[in-house]
Amino acid sequence: MKASALRFLVCPACREALELRARAEEGREVMTGSLVSPRCGREYPIVRGIPRFVDSQGYAASFGYEWNRFSRVQLDSVNGTRQSQQALEATTGWKDSDYQGRLVLDAGVGSGRFAEVVASKGGEVVGIDLTTAVEAAWDNIGRHERVHLLQADIFAMPFRDATFELAYSVGVLHHTPDTRAAFERVAAVVKPGGGLAVYLYARYGPQLSDGIRKVTTRLPVRLMLGLSALAVPLYYPYRLPGLGKLLNTLCPISLHPDWRWRWLDTFDWYTPQYQWKLQYPEVFRWFRDNGFQDIEIFDEPIRMRGLKANAHAVAAG
Ligand SMILES: [Zn+2]
Incomplete structure (x- = not known):
């Protein structure tokens, strides 16, 4: 981790600032050490360059296996395509210039395919994942000057509310126990005036694989x-x-x-334990009920984004 992450990291339990205790460093990266919460005394280890705010992969263990096994397949810089860039654009509609100088949350970073794109466009990206996928991401992009990676739970993120100018979650929230609750946690850390974009599986058409998944999971x-x-x-x-x-x-x-x-x-x-499927109206309501405006729907369900109203606009509305 980079010491510069201390400006936005807080203890997920008490939401107060953390102190960094570095034991081994490589350049600007703290490879081993811990983050300590002076307020509540909790300590979070830094292992292989990554702060660990959880000690288990929980319900998402298949993704830890998946992203270490297939760690580089979807990286644009490795496969020579623009598929990850295009998938991110299709979900967010954000232009290259939207990322520049912005603090961006990647909720469910996996092996880092989208975070790599954001960093290349000038965004400072914070990627979190519940699983050891963050280790694959660290090997891929961890040393980039505008990349931060954390192993953390989306339901107990180490950030204060209203921390990020942009946040996106591509193909992740439907793999948590509660898609709406996960959406609301990500929505909360977006600053007023900031943008949020999500890609979720759609519940349109036949869903015959649900029966097969009862066995395969x-x-x-x-x-x-x-x-x-x-x-x-x-x-x-x-x-x-x-x-x-x-x-x-x-x-x-x-x-x-x-x-x-x-x-x-x-x-x-x-393989994922949870795989919820959604429809546009419910996701639209989530955006609206969490204070987002200018909600846009993109092709290939479900891709949607919104702009968080500032406090003044909410009061006026
Ligand atoms: Zn604390």
Whole structure:
């Protein structure tokens, strides 16, 4: 971690400032040490360069496995595409200039595919994840001067309310026990006048894989890694006219043209403990009820953003 993170980090228990005790440093990175809360006495270790505000991956352990196993597949800088940049743009609608000099929260950073984009556009990005995915992210982007990574719980984030100018969460909140409650926690740390954007799974059309997931979410992740690899060759029959559509309704797999991405995305669909699906009206209400205006809906459900009203505007409204 960088000492500069102390200006926005607080103890998640008492919300007071933290003191840094560095034991080993490499350049500007504190690799080993701890963060101590003088107010309540709690201590949070810094391990492998990352502050750890949780001691368990909880319900999200499959993602820790996933993002360490497939740590670089979706990084634009590695695969030479702009797919992560385009997916982030499709969710947020934010322009490159919107990121410059802004403090940006990536809620559920995974291996860092979107945080890498934000940092490259001049944003100072704070990526949190409940899982050891943050270790893959650290290896990918942790030393970037505008990247901060934390292992933390979205329901007990180490920030005060109204900390970030921008916050986004792409494909994450529906994997928590309570999507709406997770949304509200992220919404709370956005400053008045700041922006929030989310991508969530949609509950439109048949959801036959919910039944399959009742089995697959209980299988060992290593077995699921093997089973998900079936998506690599199944791509070809799934691409056939007619038959392919039927197969993909009965048992959806990723049809991404890159075989590694296909494998990763299929694993990602069948292993998470929680996978809620939403509809536009309810997510629209979440934005509105949390003080957001100028709510915009983008293509491919559910991608939506809003602008947090400032206190004056709320009072006037
Ligand atoms: Zn404390």
